[in-house]
Amino acid sequence: MYDQLGFDEFSDQAAFEDADTLRGLTTDRATYDYVLDLLESDERPQFVFDVTLQNHGGYDVGGLADELAVSVPLGDGSTSSELDEYASVIRQADRDLAYLVDRLNALDRPVVLCFFGDHQPGFSDWLFEATHGSAADDLGLEAVQERYTVPYLIWANDAARAQGAHAPDSGANGRTSLNYLGSKLVEAAGLPTSGYQRFLLAVREAVPAINLNGFLTADGAWHGFGDEDGGDPGALDALRAYATVQYDNLFNKDSAWAAR
Template identity: 30%
Template sequence: KENTSSKQTITETALGQLPNATVEHPNIITIMNEAFSDLQVVGKFETDTDYLPFENSMKNAKNTIQGNVYVSTIGTGTSNTEYEFLTGNSMAFLPIGSNAYTLYEKHIQPGLAMTLSDQKYSTTAFHPYHKENWNRINTYQYMNFDRFIGMEDITNYQKLRKYISDEWDFQHVIDLYKQRDTSKPFFMFNVTMQNHSPYDTGLIHDVHITSMKGNYPQTEEYLSIIRRSDMALEQLVNYFKNVSEPTIILMYGDHQPFIEDEFYEELYGKSLHELSDAENQRRYITHFFMWANYDIPSGTISHISANYLSTLLAENANVKLTPYQNFLQNVYQDVPVVSALGCIDKDGNYFVYGDQNAYSSRLQTYAQLAYNNLIEEEKRKNELFTLLPTNSK
């Protein structure tokens, strides 16, 4: 059974809590940060330097929500987390090992970008790497992004190790905001690259583990670059603190990194082969940080899977929700985690999709809706997934 000490906090701060109702159509900046996570969710360890100083300083701050995101992949498969976030669908309903973007994205795909576009947002995707990776160059068009900016479209960038740094990336997000069409609210979906593997590049470590028996240089390099991401996020937030237009920022990780198995095994106190399914799922938790320069609920969410995260964002951006997002709000109240690794109910019980329990019927309906959303373009019930005039408030 999972630790449910934060259960009350989930109920108070998660889906269904509303922001300042007077704010309409704020700018929305979403960052899916490569391999960004807080490995303390696996087991506690100590370091000589705080690797998330900004986010830790904001744990009790106003207009800030942080927490754990349960994802369906580790070390790779970035676009599956992206798919869950942007569509609200779950990888729990697709074959093990499959990739939604490369196998199934063949036509118009309702989701967050379309929902915001229907509310007159400009919609920009930005990824400082090759556009063709994971079929993004086609998928973003299917999802109704106005434009996709990739590595091919940028110059004079700065790298940390092998990849474009988050500091440069986030500054470019600010530059794109400054260049926006000011007649429309601004939606940015940014997928970063800085923290991508490998973690043995020889970077001088800013962070050292002090409480463990083993020597884990890959983990220390990883923690050192995560610290750089945290510092870059602080700069981004500080910029928008001084912007008069209402703006909300969400950053979350796509998966945990591929680092030493021995690091994980020392934290668990056992071989990875000996882990229960529920124990193993702790390797499939990343971190999210949401902040706004206007009033939103504050707190910590211990359990939310990636498929619900865009609905949480949309709620706090005070935008109209589709009927599908309303459905996701309701499912979340009973089963806050639905992923390829398993589900967790509101009482902290772990189970696998397909197990017979009190939530089987609800999850079967969810799976059918997700299938209709992803696969059945000609039979799709668009009134559920888009903001047709009949769904406007």
């Protein structure tokens, strides 16, 4: 599968047999050291996609040392072992990310880092209900979208900024969606964008984010599909154009979009 996505090499768990673990899972820092070794061993441009495991659910594994443990009190004064373990590994992930950023910034070569999560933890349904007093589905689309929101960052080291890399724009309070993230990364790195990537960046001006639940318009409002008012008529036009180009890009392999 990864070779079909254009990757030359794939490293699985076998590459980390002797790596440090947390809760029995390879630590984020171990994977970061692996990436740093790749960068230091080859001066040619590289694209590295690192999927970490340290913070993966479930969150009832235990085995955290006392100095790593975090306790998060709920509104009624109670605690949840799942939430506590999740908060503990996330705090460690923050420390590991700071370590990676420091190491990347010390490199002479330009590096642009894109960091994001793919979903919220499995217990976030009951946690949302406990903190908001109701299920997300009962509070409307904006509340539902809170359940599908994760943080991300795009960061460039000093060497990359000296060569033209820059912080991406912060449209709609910096919110975006995964379909745009690759194009935003290429643009932020100061690299040439393809015709399809430029199209996506243009669509994002009218529709800053989109997922299975609905779409966000430039005024910061969420709309469900079938919401003909859509806030801004330009957003509906952009969505229709996106559907057409996406279909062409997927199925018309000889088209200009697919070839560029």
